[in-house]
Amino acid sequence: MTTPYSFAHNAFAGALQTSYAHLVDGEESGDVVKVAGRVMLLRTQGKLAFATMRDSSGEIQLFALAAVCADFDEFAKLHLGDWVGVTGEVVRTKRGELSIKVATWVKLATALHNFGDKWAGIADFDLRYRHREADLWANEKSRTSLARRSEVLRATRERCWAANFIEVETPILNAIATGAAAKPFTTHHHALGSDLFLRIAPELWLKRLVVGGFERVFELGRVFRNEGLSPRHNPEFTMLELYAAYWNYEDMMSFTEELVAGVARDVLGTTEVTYQDRPFSFAAPWPRRTMAELASEAVGEDVSVHTPRERLAALLGERGVEVHASWGPGRCLAELFEVTCEDSLWDPIFVTDFPVEVSPLARRRQDDPELTERFESYAVGRELSNGFSELNDPVDQRTRFEDQARLAAAGDPEAMAIDEDYIKALEWGLPPTAGLGLGMDRLAMLIADEASIREVIAFPTLKPLRD
């Protein structure tokens, strides 16, 4: 059977529910509309049939009487999941349900599979993630969470545009994977005969655009890291990276807290929410504490990047952390912070003054060259964003890359690769600039109140099926 190639609908379920809220039980409006959507439930009763139809805006009942509905017998045999286009009068039934009294209708598409149990939906994770199209129809929570993600991305873009940032795109295929500490995916270009890496961060390209004179740029795009999967990690995820010339890291912290709190207000209408049954506040300003302060409080003694490495290593050893020979005091302090503090940081907070040893792209503090003007924001015990005053001294940048190269030689698979083109770009002059990286999936998790990153990714990475 050939189904129509188009259907000119002129009304949506959601809008009808509000605009005809005044209809009293049994009242007929006299207004004829054309709606389209999917049959979710069907109740036949002899010469009557009631269907619940859903479109993108909500649900409305289709009310079919054999006496007035064309092809009534066929209507009564519709399957759950079939798409229909309906023309009829807006009425309210005697039992009070706003309905379209079907005059004519047409099947737009047939559903050969059902959409799970009409009460319980689809619970099986494998089926939900591998066939998200069915999950979206079966489970309202899946619809709202993925819609929230979309709203978070829209609100983020609009706020960046409103602050005079321009959206740019930089290469995903790269000869070297740099700009972050992570293992890359490798691919191959046949015509070039070259192996290429999928980007782990767009950072260095974006700063080159600032060198080129684009003073405020952002990219909202996918990055790829060849690491384990978890409820908080997907191998490909979406990151906002944003750079502002003439700002320092304090300016960027202010922008970040306003951006995140603003997105929450745009999407949810409030900054005060519950996340996984626990109160959570996006409200700015967020506390700003140094890594050394937080680590000192946690271990009960003063520690800093100047604490002897032996003492830091001992504190790590007490906590079951294996200290690698290549770790200096800076790396030890950062590890100590992560193991003692990170999980307990619930409401948003900025952790500042990261050791230069773990911050190869950040500018040194003027009052302490072993520290950098860097921050990370944490929320619900997880890292949410990372930013700093950008290192713009090509000579220092080369020594930082060389330190990374030594780590790589010592066996660190995530050490940053040296990027000569980037150093050359800095030699043309990067103005004082602050940068930000913000994990959009994690922000979407907070706003959608989801515990798993897979719930805010339409098609999360799964193991391919074999056999």
Added chain:
RNA sequence: GCGCCGGUAGCUCAAUUGGCAGAGCAUUUGACUCUUAAUCAACAGGUUCCGGGUUCAAGUCCCGGCCGGCGCACCA
């Protein structure tokens, strides 16, 4: 990658100590002029994830594999 838990009809789930494979919904057929997960009646629906093993007998116990969830590790 390691550990724990799980996989039974299209979907959601039962199945006692190892003893005939079950229900609701969906599908099919019939009844029903105001239903709301409609209701009622009937039919049909199975490689119990896959492959071995133990046993008179395996959904259940053992071994291997596949996929998923959670934790660890890695990271954002």
